[in-house]
Amino acid sequence: MSRAELSVFIRSLGVHAPDRKLTNTELSAMVETSDEWIKSRSGISERRIAGAGENPSDMGAQAAAKALARAGLTPADIDLLIVATMTPDVPFPSTACLLQAKLGLRRDIPCFDISAACSGFVYALQVGTDMLRSGNYRRALVIGAEKLSSVVDWQDRATCVLFGDGAGAAILETTATPDVGVLGNLLGADGVNAELLHCVAGGSAQPASEQTLRDRQHFLRMNGKEVFKLAVRVMADSCERVLKGCGKHSDDVAWFIPHQANIRIVEAVADQLQVGLDRFPINLDRYGNTSAASIPLALEEAWTAGRIKHGDLVLLVAFGAGLTWGATLLRWHEPSP
Template sequence: MNRSCIAGTGGYLPERVMTNAELEALVDTSDEWIRERTGITQRHIAAPEQTCSDLADAASRRALANAGLDAGAIDLVVVATSTPDHVFPSTACRLVERLGMPSGIIAFDVSAACSGFIYALDVADRFIRTGGASRALVIGAEVFSRILDWQDRGTCVLFGDGAGAVVLEAGKEPGVLSTHLHADGRQTPLLNVPWGVSQGYERLADERGKVSMRGNEVFRVAVRTLGALVDETLEANGLARGDVDWLVPHQANIRIMMATARKLGLPPSRMVSTVAEHGNTSAASIPLALDQAVGDGRIRRGDLLLLEAFGAGFTWGSALIRY
C-alpha cells in the first residue's frame, strides 16, 4: 500500500496587518492583555475584495512550485474552510477552475473548523493509500475576519486570515504514518457561529452570523483533549514522547500550545509557533506554520512531525508524519 508523502508546501497571508494597538481603538483591551493571554501581537486581514479562493489560490500555487509540479499533475483537491466563497459550488471547485486543472478531477470542501486541515489531510491520505488518487492538493484557507464581531474582545483579538497548502503524493517512503480524528457535538454552545442558511434569513439581522465563544471553558476542554490525543497518537505508532522532532500545533493560543509541548516533553524551541504574527487562522494555521518551518530550514527531511488541532464541533485530530 502506498503512503502519502509531502512533496511541497505553500502559504499566503493577506497584505494588511492589524496590530494589537489597532484593536485597542475598537474594544476595551490592550496590547499587554492580548499578549499575556494569547501570545498574539498581530494578525493579517483580507482586503474587502479578497475571497477564500483568492487566498487558497496563492497558497496552492506556491505549494505546487515548491513541489516542482504543475496543476495538471494533481488529481484530488480538498479544501478545509469555515468561510467558503459560496454555499455551493465548493471552494475546491472554484480552485480547480482558477488553477486550470483538467475536467474530471476530484474536488470538495471539508468543514471541521480549526481541525479542518487535519481532517482534510486524513481524507487525502486515505485516497492515496487506497489508490484513489496519486497526487493531492490539500488546503486550509480562511477569511475568518468576515465572521467576527469586532465589538467582542473575547473573539476579535484572536483570529486572522490566511491560507496554507501541501502537496501529497504517493510514495513508498514513510510519510503520513497515522491520523487520528474525533468529534463531540454535545458542547456546541461553547464555540459556534449560531446562524446557518437552513435556519432562515430572518435570523441574520439578530445574530449576524458571528463567532460566539466561551473562551475559558474551551481552553480547559482543549488542553485536556489534546493531552489525551498526544498519548493516543504515540501509542498507535509504538513511539515515545522523545521520538518527536517537531510539534506543529494549531495556532490557537500560546498557552494551549505550550501545554501540549509540555505533554510531549518538548522545549519551546521544538514547537513551531506562528501565533504571534498570524493569530488564529483556523484551518489555515497548521499548513501556514508547517510552510514557514520548512521554508526557513527548521524542519528537514526525515524529521518526525506531530500535527494536532482542536476546534468547534468540538472536533480534534492529529497526524504523525515522517517528513
C-alpha cells in the same frame, strides 16, 4: 501496488497571507482592549486581514500555486482537491470547486470541502491520504483557507482579538518508499459541545433575516474558558494516542506543529507532554488563529526555515469548533531529485 504498501507524504507546501496587518494597538482603538492584555492572554501581536475580493478560494489558489511551483509541478499534475474551511466563499458550491477553476486544475478531478473548523487541515490530510492509498489517485492538493475576519464580531473584544485570515496548501503524493510520510493519525469529534464555539445564523436552520442581523447572530460566539480547557486536554491526549499507536514516544518527535490558537494552550500541551516549547514552532504572534490555515502556515514556515529535515518525525495536532480534534504523525520525506 497494494494499499498497504503505498506511503503518502507531503511533497511541497505553499502559503498565502493577506498584506494587511492589523496590530493589537489598532484593535485597541476599535474595542476596549490593550496590546498588553491580548499578548499576555493569547500571545498574539498582529493578524492578517483579507481585503474585498480576497476570499478563501483566492488565498487558497495563491498558496497552491506556490506549492506547485516549489515542486516543479503544474495544475495538470493534481488528481484530487480537498479544501478545509469554516468560512467558505459562498454556501454553495464548494470553495474547492471555485478554487479548481481559479487555479486551472483539470476539469474532471474530485473537488470538495471539509468542515471541521480549526481541525480542518488535519481532517483533510487524513481523507486525502486515505484516498491516495486507495491507489486511484497519485497526487492531492490539501488546502486550509480561511477568512475569519468575515465571521468575527468586531464589537466583541473577547473574540475579535484572536482570529486572522490566510491559507496554506500541501501537495500529497504517493511513494513506494516504506515508512515515510503519514505514519498514523487520529480524528475525533464531540457534537454535544457544539455550542461552545459556533455561529447561530446564516444556515438553513436560521437563514438571514432582519432579526438575525439585529441580534448579531451571523458572528462567531465562543465560551473561551471552556474551549481552553478542552483544547489542552484533547490535544495532549491525541498526541499521546497517536504516538502510542505508532509505537513512538514524544522524545522521538523532532517537531510538534500545533494549531496556533493561543500560546498558553500550546504551553499547557507541551507541559502535559513534558516536551520543551522549543520543539513547538510558533507563528500565532504574527497571524492569530487562522483556523484550518494555521497548521499549514506553521508547517511551511518551519520547513522553509530549514528546521524540518528529511527523516524527522513531525506531529501535527489540532482542535476546533464541533468540537473536533485530530493529530497526524509524519516522517518527513524529501525525495531525491
